[in-house]
Amino acid sequence: MMYLLFDAFSTHNYFRSENKNPHIFKAIIKKTFIQEGERMREKLNWNQLLCKKRQRDGLGAAGSRNAFEADYDRIVGSSSVRRLQDKAQVFPLQENDFTRTRLTHSMEVAAMAYSLGKAIGLELEKRGIFQRGQTEELSSLMRVTGLIHDLGNPPFGHYGETVIRSWFRDWFNKVNPEKLGLNPQQANDFQYFDGNVQNLRIVTKLQTLNDALGANFTYSTLATIMKYPWSSVSSQLVSEKDVKKRKFGYFVSEQGLVRDIQKCTGLEDGMRHPATFLLEAADDIIYICDDIEDGAKKGYIEWDKKYTQLKETYGDKHKKLFADIDSKIPDENMDENEKKAARVRNFRNYMQGYLLNSVKKVFIDNYSLIMNGEFKGELLDIEKDLIKDIKKITAKNVFSCHEVLSLELVGDKVIKTLLNEFVPAICTVDAKELEDVSNRAGKLYSLISPNFKYIASHDYAKNRKKELEEISVYDKLHLIVDYISGMTDSYAVNLYKELSGIKLPGKGST
Numbered sequence: 001m002m003y004l005l006f007d008a009f010s011t012h013n014y015f016r017s018e019n020k021n022p023h024i025f026k027a028i029i030k031k032t033f034i035q036e037g038e039r040m041r042e043k044l045n046w047n048q049l050l051c052k053k054r055q056r057d058g059l060g061a062a063g064s065r066n067a068f069e070a071d072y073d074r075i076v077g078s079s080s081v082r083r084l085q086d087k088a089q090v091f092p093l094q095e096n097d098f099t100r101t102r103l104t105h106s107m108e109v110a111a112m113a114y115s116l117g118k119a120i121g122l123e124l125e126k127r128g129i130f131q132r133g134q135t136e137e138l139s140s141l142m143r144v145t146g147l148i149h150d151l152g153n154p155p156f157g158h159y160g161e162t163v164i165r166s167w168f169r170d171w172f173n174k175v176n177p178e179k180l181g182l183n184p185q186q187a188n189d190f191q192y193f194d195g196n197v198q199n200l201r202i203v204t205k206l207q208t209l210n211d212a213l214g215a216n217f218t219y220s221t222l223a224t225i226m227k228y229p230w231s232s233v234s235s236q237l238v239s240e241k242d243v244k245k246r247k248f249g250y251f252v253s254e255q256g257l258v259r260d261i262q263k264c265t266g267l268e269d270g271m272r273h274p275a276t277f278l279l280e281a282a283d284d285i286i287y288i289c290d291d292i293e294d295g296a297k298k299g300y301i302e303w304d305k306k307y308t309q310l311k312e313t314y315g316d317k318h319k320k321l322f323a324d325i326d327s328k329i330p331d332e333n334m335d336e337n338e339k340k341a342a343r344v345r346n347f348r349n350y351m352q353g354y355l356l357n358s359v360k361k362v363f364i365d366n367y368s369l370i371m372n373g374e375f376k377g378e379l380l381d382i383e384k385d386l387i388k389d390i391k392k393i394t395a396k397n398v399f400s401c402h403e404v405l406s407l408e409l410v411g412d413k414v415i416k417t418l419l420n421e422f423v424p425a426i427c428t429v430d431a432k433e434l435e436d437v438s439n440r441a442g443k444l445y446s447l448i449s450p451n452f453k454y455i456a457s458h459d460y461a462k463n464r465k466k467e468l469e470e471i472s473v474y475d476k477l478h479l480i481v482d483y484i485s486g487m488t489d490s491y492a493v494n495l496y497k498e499l500s501g502i503k504l505p506g507k508g509s510t
Contacts, residue, residue: 042371046130048266049273050137051220055204055213055257066133068140071217072147078215080151080207081106086488087155099294102157105286106150112352113146113282114139119360120278138275144217145224145279151207152198154485155492156411162244163415164193164481171423180427180473188232189251190477196227196247198485200254205455206482212458219264223273226250226258227280230270253478256460271373274363281359281379288355288390289348295398296344303344306393314386318354325350351390358383414496415484421499422448422480431469447495452482 052067065073075081084103100108121135130138154160168190177187189197200222204214223229228247230236240246250258267273295301315322328350330342359379369375380387398404425441426434436442456479457466471479487495497503 042368043268043271043373044266044274044371046134048264049220049223049275050134050141051218051223051264053219053264054216055260056211056216066137066140067218068137068144068221071215071221072140072144074209075144075148075203075207075215075217078207080202080486081147083486083488084150086490087153087157099298100290102150102153105290106147108286108290109149109279109283110143110146112286112356113142113279116278116282116356116359117142117275119356120363123360123364141220141224141275142278142282144221145275146282148199148203149225149279149283150195150199151202152200152485153195154198154415155487155489156407156415158195159408160411160415160485161193161195163412164419164485165191167416167419168193171419182474185231185233186252186474188237188248189253189474190481192232192237192246192248193481193485194228194247195485196225197249197251198481199225200250200258201478201482202486204254204257206452206486208451208454212455212460219261220273220275222257223261223265223267224275224279226261226273227276229258229262229267229272229276231255234270236270251478252474268373274370277363277370277375277379278359281355284378284380284387285352285355285359288387289351291394291398292390293344293348295394297341298398298401298403300397300401301393303340303347307343307347310386310389313389318386321350321354355380355383410493411489414492417496417500418484418492419480422484423477426480427473427476431467431471434468448479448483452479452486455479455482 081103084106085101087102117139118135121130121138124130125132125135154164156163168187172187172191177184202214203217203225204222205212207215209216226249228236228249230248231250231252232248234248237246237248262268265273292301292303296303311322325346328346330339334342362379362382363370366375422444425444429441433439433441434445437446456471456475457468458464459466459470484492494503498505
């Protein structure tokens, strides 16, 4: 409050010396104190939101790194990140390098998220809310969460999530979850499976460093990647009529950890970390524009025609944006195809910059609502009509093309076959059979990576290894889904071929 009194005194002297209207001075002071009062009443504060606590005390940030830079450095070279290079973003993986993979998408989201974090931090510095160190921490937090935001996605893009969900809904209709020892929340964890939820499990357990605590990230990083911070039996999920839109943020297996995260960061169940809004926006900005570029490069979008239509619809409302895009003219000596590609890139670059500034403005304008957990919707809703029409272009011309539909059909067949093989075999037999590689269940169990078995057998309450017969059906289901959802596209196809007898196993093939 003292800095406000100082500012008020300085402003008062300025108005007197310059013979300015005193009523303007009063209005400024009134607005300033109202804003400060709102900040003092906010539920959330950045000292907690930028919490550095981890599951296990580590060595801390080394040298000049902050805690979130340390998070980035410990994950960027991990197997979880490397596997993203063999997971499709939209189009099937190809030998050429001009369409995006899940890895290149994540790298772009990390860059956009970093820029958003820095832009917001600088704005908060102007308002006396942030110090420069907090701006650096926020931008670093955004960069690491941007990089890891898609680690939990199964093979074959988002359609892989749909396949897993539908498979479990069908299976639970045939096999009563209660008879398997599953309560409603545990059953929902699988029939509403989501890559965002699996992401939290990967970085807190599956991406092991030296123990069963995963990458041991800061709690702020973990809070930020929880896009839907509630359980699979929450009212937010159950009230959604469209089954496809039923989302949640954490499995039963991570629920205790989530409570610790919420306590450290000052969040409540159902309340997003403010940085999560920025991460969501960064992801949307990148894929909205990149899908256009990839679709145009593949020849599925007649870009010049579609751009003209967008300009006719939104040119008056966004004059500067379209003027800036049109001002960037490709060199006339370029090949015609390269000129077309350049025009698409220019659209992507300027549109991403425009949307970044829109997000920054909405975040700052709604700052108090966000800091009280009361902001509804998304930061990009302000441009929902423009975004909707851009998405229509990709939905009509890209997502319904032969390549994408074929990839989804392959994914459907592969994932369902793997689940059909592993789930009944491993979840319906006893430990003795699983240990016996002379029978089918034992053979399938032996194929699962030791790392996943290590996590499934770890007793987090007592910090000990459980015997195989102690592992519950719920943990066995996690073991199988951890294994299958963690596969790359090519690994999943290869294993499918081997189990189906289409291909003989070779050295290092699985």
